Amino acid sequence: MKNKRFAIVLDTRRCIDCKACTVACKAENDVPLGSENYRNWVGEEKLRGRYPNLGQSYTPSQCQHCGNAPCAHVCPTGATEINPDGIVHVVEEKCIGCKYCMTACPYNARYYNEEIEAVDKCTFCTQRVYTGRVPACV
Numbered sequence: 041m042k043n044k045r046f047a048i049v050l051d052t053r054r055c056i057d058c059k060a061c062t063v064a065c066k067a068e069n070d071v072p073l074g075s076e077n078y079r080n081w082v083g084e085e086k087l088r089g090r091y092p093n094l095g096q097s098y099t100p101s102q103c104q105h106c107g108n109a110p111c112a113h114v115c116p117t118g119a120t121e122i123n124p125d126g127i128v129h130v131v132e133e134k135c136i137g138c139k140y141c142m143t144a145c146p147y148n149a150r151y152y153n154e155e156i157e158a159v160d161k162c163t164f165c166t167q168r169v170y171t172g173r174v175p176a177c178v
């Protein structure tokens with residue numbers, strides 16, 4: 041479909057920090073084990089209010105697939121590409137591991153994958169959404 045763009049809506053009011061989304065992402069996408077390696081995460085806000093009226097909120101997040109992606113602009117080899125459907129992805133074979141993109145990303149959404157010797161991040165589960173399925177984290 042022309043001008044089709046993918047989007048994920050996160051309703052932070054419903055997040056309970058169970059981290060099922062991060063487990064699902066790791067399993068679906070063979071993200072290496074270890075706390076340094078992740079494509080999505082759950083941000084935590086400090087407790088607010090006074091006992092007994094306390095509250096806490098969580099913010100699940102991942103690569104924002106930025107329209108004007110700084111990670112793509114700084115890449116010296118063109119390894120980071122922006123698809124016409126808005127999905128930002130890394131071409132492993134072109135990545136030289138300079139990590140400029142990791143520094144440029146304001147969301148800290150990238151990590152270096154030792155197993156593939158390239159930078160990695162959320163791919164929007166293209167293997168799923170291009171075949172009509174929702175992303176694993178959803």
Ligand code: SF4
Binds near residue numbers: 148
């Ligand atoms: S890696 Fe960072 S800068 Fe690049 S598209 Fe994702 S959120 Fe934006």
Ligand code: SF4
Binds near residue numbers: 135
């Ligand atoms: S680490 Fe790879 S994707 Fe990132 S800027 Fe360098 S070559 Fe590009």
Ligand code: SF4
Binds near residue numbers: 162164
């Ligand atoms: S869309 Fe896919 S790759 Fe991106 S965070 Fe969700 S499960 Fe991981």
